[in-house]
Amino acid sequence: MEESQQYTDTGIIEKVLQGEKAMFELIIQRYNAYLYRVGRSYRFNHEDTEDLMQDTYVDAFINLSKFEGRANFKTWIIKIMLNNCYRKRNKSSFKNETMKDKINENSVPIFNGSSQMETDQRINNKDVARVVEYAINAIPNDYSIVFTLRELNELSVSETAKVLGISESNVKVRLNRAKSMMKSAIEKSFSSGEVYAYNLVYCNAMSKRVMNIINKL
Numbered sequence: 001m002e003e004s005q006q007y008t009d010t011g012i013i014e015k016v017l018q019g020e021k022a023m024f025e026l027i028i029q030r031y032n033a034y035l036y037r038v039g040r041s042y043r044f045n046h047e048d049t050e051d052l053m054q055d056t057y058v059d060a061f062i063n064l065s066k067f068e069g070r071a072n073f074k075t076w077i078i079k080i081m082l083n084n085c086y087r088k089r090n091k092s093s094f095k096n097e098t099m100k101d102k103i104n105e106n107s108v109p110i111f112n113g114s115s116q117m118e119t120d121q122r123i124n125n126k127d128v129a130r131v132v133e134y135a136i137n138a139i140p141n142d143y144s145i146v147f148t149l150r151e152l153n154e155l156s157v158s159e160t161a162k163v164l165g166i167s168e169s170n171v172k173v174r175l176n177r178a179k180s181m182m183k184s185a186i187e188k189s190f191s192s193g194e195v196y197a198y199n200l201v202y203c204n205a206m207s208k209r210v211m212n213i214i215n216k217l
Contacts, residue, residue: 009073013064021214027077028057028207034074034153035081036198041136041148042085050206052088056081057210062217071162075155079163082145133196135182143178150175152196 007015007026015023035056039049059080067076136144149155149163150171161168 010069013067013073016061017065022211024057024061024214025207025211027060027073028210029203031074031077032203032206033196033198034078037148037152037196038078038081038145039085040133040196041144041152042089042141043137044085044088048088050202050209052081052084053206054210054213055084058213058217059084061210061214071159074153075159075163078149078153078155082163129197132182139178139181143174143181146171146174147178147182148196 007023009027009030012023012026016027032053035053036049039052040046044052056077060077063080067073136147139147146160146164149160150157155163157168157171160171164171166174
């Protein structure tokens, strides 16, 4: 992980394009959690999500020279993951919604890292996270994916709009609706990293799995 932090995404990409395939493993380690959350929020189980992650990394590697840096790499690779999810679900793109809902411009993240947690809350933290996962899966996918991108993967409104192909206003509407629908099931005092957590054991296995394919390309 220390080695991963020494390089920016751009730096890693440059080295990979110069022939250092092994450097791509740093990309895999860096984005496993983000892609996993996307797949799981899209209702895929663990195994199917890992298959989609593998396809996404291979697609990203093959098309790495096409990354122009207009958006950040995080947005670019999440977009590839979403496209793979769409294809698997035989869906195209989201339709824009009518603006009949009032937008709360002062909406704050549900996961507030500055909030204080009592000892018993910390002990039960993982149980609460399971409740959140259930709540995410209980709401319509149009909203759960926006919630995941904004709250868990920390994409901006603009980035979320771009990867989903909807307007920024739509993003705000969907996020507010998602929060409203999940309100009864969500506590505001735990970290986003524990929701759809991607265990280190899985992370290392995914790195090996993808690199085996890439090294044969």
